[in-house]
Amino acid sequence: MKKFIQDYTIGSYHTNQYAKASVTSLFNMMLEAAWKHAQVMDWGYDNLKLNNMFWVLSRVYFEFERYPDWQEEITINTWSAGTDGMYAYREFILEGAQKEVLLKASSAWLILDVETKRIVRLREFMDTFPRLNELQACRNPKRIKASKLSEGLSYRPVLFSDLDVNKHFNSVKYLERVLDRLGIDFLNQYELASLEINYLKEGMAGDQLAVDTEKLDDLHYKSTIFRESDGLPLCCMDTHWRAREA
Template sequence: MPISPNFTSIYEQEFELSFLNCYPNGLLKYTDLCNFIQIVAGNHADLGGISYSDMQTKNQAWVVSRMRLEIAKLPKWRDKVVVKTWIKTLENSRSIRCVEFYLNEEKIIGCETFWVVINTKTRKPDSLVLPHNHFEKFKSDATQKNTDKITIGSDLNVVGNKKVLFSDLDVVNHANNVKYLEWCLDFENPKNLLLSKVKAFDMNFMRELNLNDEAEISKSSIENESVFTISKEDKIAYALKIEWK
């Protein structure tokens, strides 16, 4: 699609939380929080002419490689949140996008995401072909720490297994990144999630998982920190670090 006349380099969108977005305590699910980030990033890309549909004309797509979320507090059912996003850097096949959540004009969540362009035929990184200079780049940070590679120790213990089902797939025909988080959180203590004890998430996405793939979920814990990995055939596809309050 052509660049929308409504395009701006900083994009904002309001969401009203429904009960479908919330845990039994009425607070926003961490997985739905990540879904909102995907939606806002996608809508901004649509307006700027670098959407999935635009990029598919060149056999390209954006995939998220790393993500960091810092959470001061979670909004609740019926709250209206404003989500703001901008691009920090965009060069060749890589881009850093920042996202912030506001409730009653108070910033409650910050997120930094690191994206990579892949060729959807070769499934390898590819330099972005479409024009993007109309996106102004902003050096402002949304988080106190930047996205980074997670250090994975040797004290991981297998906690479960997962087979990728059709319902896990997204438009790029692989398990959507939010599914990895969902699978890991299912092996956390629900009380910690319901009491909103998560201070921050770091996520690394290393390999795709596809329909019918069999994956192994492992976990290690130290004080105020949990690390999960999801592996296929002894190769890590995803890593998650949770910082607890």
């Protein structure tokens, strides 16, 4: 099993107002690299669809060293990091043109049955998802405990533009909502140093969602996204921040 390597040039549509690649653009690039590698492994979207199965991202953890600049050449390296029989683990390292590490990430994925939505166990496929030479980009993502539902939250609907190919609220859209909830003034002062996400339930078209954010200390926040109809948490995030360079 080899690494999958994908080169990108940071375009204007990848950047924020500081001419740096946004965290959501980098997240999307990494997910695309993961899908492409799964296709190469014959475990991609098309292959699973033939057997009434699909991939879902369950957990992910990021460590940000530096955000690439507009027009910068970057390389995403991703590889299989094994399976424990339920999760299939995948890791990422994003490098700059001089091979310096810009970002490290680890993710945990599930395969679900299209009809029952039950988890497909991977114990019999241990050889299909080997760990690459015991290489580890960073620690595996951990479980985040959801907050209790607060009163007076502001709910917004899941719209057409929020849906992915599985007709679910897109993984990156959860992050966008959390960032928007923190606000422009906060994001002008701080950038993410690390990010951890747990996806708990599927958001669907028409769901009304709200973000509840708790400040744990000056640069550490926990956010939970709730669904109005049943009060259930769909996603939890743990975010650590650092001062944005002038």
